[in-house]
Each structure stands twice: as structure tokens, then as C-alpha cells.
Amino acid sequence: xxxxxxxxxxxxxxxxxxxxxxxxxxxxxxxxxxxxxxxxxxxxxxxxxxxxxxxxxxxxxxxxxxxxxxxxxxxxxxxxxxxxxxxxxxxxxxxxxxxxxxxxxxxxxxxxxxxxxxxxxxxxxxxxxxxxxxxxxxxxxxxxxxxxxxxxxxxxxxxxxxxxxxxxxxxxxxxxxxxxxxxxxxxxxxxxxxxxxxxxxxxxxx
Amino acid sequence: xxxxxxxxxxxxxxxxxxxxxxxxxxxxxxxxxxxxxxxxxxxxxxxxxxxxxxxxxxxxxxxxxxxxxxxxxxxxxxxxxxxxxxxxxxxxxxxxxxxxxxxxxxxxxxxxxxxxxxxxxxxxxxxxxx
Numbered sequence: 463x464x465x466x467x468x469x470x471x472x473x474x475x476x477x478x479x480x481x482x483x484x485x486x487x488x489x490x491x492x493x494x495x496x497x498x499x500x501x502x503x504x505x506x507x508x509x510x511x512x513x514x515x516x517x518x519x520x521x522x523x524x525x526x527x528x529x530x531x532x533x534x535x536x537x538x539x540x541x542x543x544x545x546x547x548x549x550x551x552x553x554x555x556x557x558x559x560x561x562x563x564x565x566x567x568x569x570x571x572x573x574x575x576x577x578x579x580x581x582x583x584x585x586x587x588x589x590x591x592x593x594x595x596x597x598x599x600x601x602x603x604x605x606x607x608x609x610x611x612x613x614x615x616x617x618x619x620x621x622x623x624x625x626x627x628x629x630x631x632x633x634x635x636x637x638x639x640x641x642x643x644x645x646x647x648x649x650x651x652x653x654x655x656x657x658x659x660x661x662x663x664x665x666x667x668x
Numbered sequence: 669x670x671x672x673x674x675x676x677x678x679x680x681x682x683x684x685x686x687x688x689x690x691x692x693x694x695x696x697x698x699x700x701x702x703x704x705x706x707x708x709x710x711x712x713x714x715x716x717x718x719x720x721x722x723x724x725x726x727x728x729x730x731x732x733x734x735x736x737x738x739x740x741x742x743x744x745x746x747x748x749x750x751x752x753x754x755x756x757x758x759x760x761x762x763x764x765x766x767x768x769x770x771x772x773x774x775x776x777x778x779x780x781x782x783x784x785x786x787x788x789x790x791x792x793x794x795x796x797x798x
Contacts, residue, residue, distance in 0.1 A: 499732035504766035549735035
């Protein structure tokens with residue numbers, strides 16, 4: 463039915479999401495699965511395998527035909543939610559407001575200390591007059607902004623923020639490990655002191 | 669005999685213009701490889717509300733696609749290319765127009781390429797495990 467897949471438009475592509483389709487590609491192969499999304503820029507189709515563990519991406523330029531299978535079958539709501547949240551963040555939300563307020567104040571002070579203008583706005587923080595916003599729970603990935611340079615700067619600041627000494631924090635994957643973990647030795651002391659004791663003793667023996 | 673040892677010279681493709689955001693619709697690369705107009709069901713008498721709706725749909729579709737790309741990062745991905753070529757590599761990134769894929773440890777019949785750039789026009793499909 464589709465003569466030119468790439469020119470169908472977002473309305474058509476949007477209508478295809480969550481449907482179970484069979485895609486015929488240029489090499490003659492046929493791929494089946496549920497449509498997760500279609501990229502509007504390249505018309506590439508993202509399919510989730512029926513088994514639910516493999517994802518296939520078919521590039522837009524090589525799509526020959528897309529056929530909807532099981533058109534009359536009702537959308538399984540669980541499947542639908544699964545498709546929608548497939549690639550989203552699965553971090554458990556830290557909903558304790560006390561912790562959030564505390565984290566916010568700590569971050570605010572830290573950013574102030576680094577001479578960057580920041581103020582509180584709503585539930586989050588606003589940096590440099592609105593260029594970057596940091597939302598709760600104030601991890602590096604919770605920064606939002608259009609200016610790449612400022613965004614990067616704020617993310618770095620968050621990553622280098624000293625850990626909260628009073629709180630029992632779980633390992634946050636965004637935080638850098640302290641850099642000098644392995645260097646307990648005094649750098650002035652020569653490292654190989656006392657190591658060369660294994661000189662062959664019996665060289666003089668015949 | 670004094671032999672001059674040949675020196676390996678590696679020339680990488682020129683990177684994006686450092687002064688732009690990386691997406692330049694006037695760049696020769698974009699004009700040559702991408703469509704000159706974005707696909708839409710646009711007609712001259714379309715009302716702005718419908719245009720708005722279409723743009724929202726486009727944004728939603730694109731966001732999901734970008735998240736899919738994000739989740740692919742650092743995973744082993746299998747590329748099915750033309751001429752029945754199938755290779756496997758660790759996915760790095762794609763460029764904004766989905767024209768090239770940057771991969772590492774590309775397994776080819778002649779060995780493993782540490783870093784490689786795969787043109788999307790050569791790829792038919794790619795697949796990975798969640």
C-alpha cells in the first residue's frame with residue numbers, strides 16, 4: 463500500500479505506533495514486531511520483537527512495505543505501557559521531600575561557592591538567570607537547558623559535589639568516585655624500598 | 669641501505685563546524701544527503717492548529733527514537749547491511765540526521781576495527797538485545 467514510506471508523514475507514522483506490523487526491507491527479509499516509534503528525520507522504524515527482548519531498527523531508506531498484522535485485535539494496555547516506557551529512565555524516584563529540600567539547599571550552596579549565579583525556583587533550581595534548570599532529585603541527568611556549555615558546567619559541578627557526610631547515601635552512578643582512592647602511599651618514599659632482596663646468593667658457587 | 673620507513677597517516681573525516689550547533693541545513697552534506705524539506709502533510713491551506721498537532725506528534729516520535737538510541741549506547745549491536753553483510757559492533761552514537769553511526773570494536777571478516785564510522789545508507793537494519 464505504501465509506495466514511499468519516507469514521505470508518509472508523522473500523522474501516519476504516529477498512527478502505526480504500538481501496532482503489530484510486518485516490515486519488508488530491501489534485502490527481502492521480513493521483520494515482525496510491535497512498533498515503538500518511527501523517527502521523523504530518517505523514517506527509521508523501531509520494532510520490539512514479539513518475545514519482548516530484542517529491538518530491531520529498520521532504516522527508513524530500506525523500508526519497502528509495512529503491513530499491519532492483527533488489525534482487529536485490541537491493544538493490550540500492558541503491552542502499550544511497556545512500549546511507551548521501554549527506553550525511559552527506570553530509576554526509582556526519591557520522593558521524600560525532606561531529602562529533596564536538603565539536597566536542594568546543599569546543591570545551592572555548592573553552586574554559590576563556585577561563583578555561579580543560582581536561585582530557587584519552584585521545586586528546583588535555576589542557574590544563570592534561567593539558562594539551566596535543575597529539577598529534583600538534583601542528579602547530573604536532571605539538568606535541563608539549551609546552552610550546552612552552561613549545561614556541561616552545571617553537570618560537572620553536580621558530579622564534583624562533595625558527598626553528604628550526614629546522610630547514608632546509596633551509590634549514585636552519576637557521582638564520580640573520589641580520585642585518589644589508590645594512592646595512599648607517601649609519594650616521597652621510593653616505592654621499591656627494600657624490594658631487591660632476592661639477589662641470587664649463590665653466584666660464586668661452582 | 670638506508671630504507672625510509674613508511675609512516676602511517678590517518679586522516680579522519682572533517683568534523684562538524686565548531687561554531688554551529690552541529691545541525692546546519694545549508695551545509696553541503698545535509699543538502700546532498702537529506703531531504704531539502706521536512707516531510708509533512710503540509711498544504712498551503714492547512715490551519716495552524718493542525719500544523720501544531722503534527723509538530724507535537726513529530727516531537728513525540730523523535731523523542732522516543734532518541735531514547736532508543738541512548739539505550740543502545742555501549743551495547744553490542746548487529747548491523748544487517750547490503751550484499752548480505754552482517755557485522756557486529758559496540759554502538760557508540762549516531763549523528764543528528766541519522767547518516768552515520770559511530771561504533772567501536774567492529775568485527776569484520778578481516779579483523780576487528782577498533783573505531784569505525786558506518787554510513788547509514790549502507791545499513792538495512794540493526795538489532796540489539798534489551
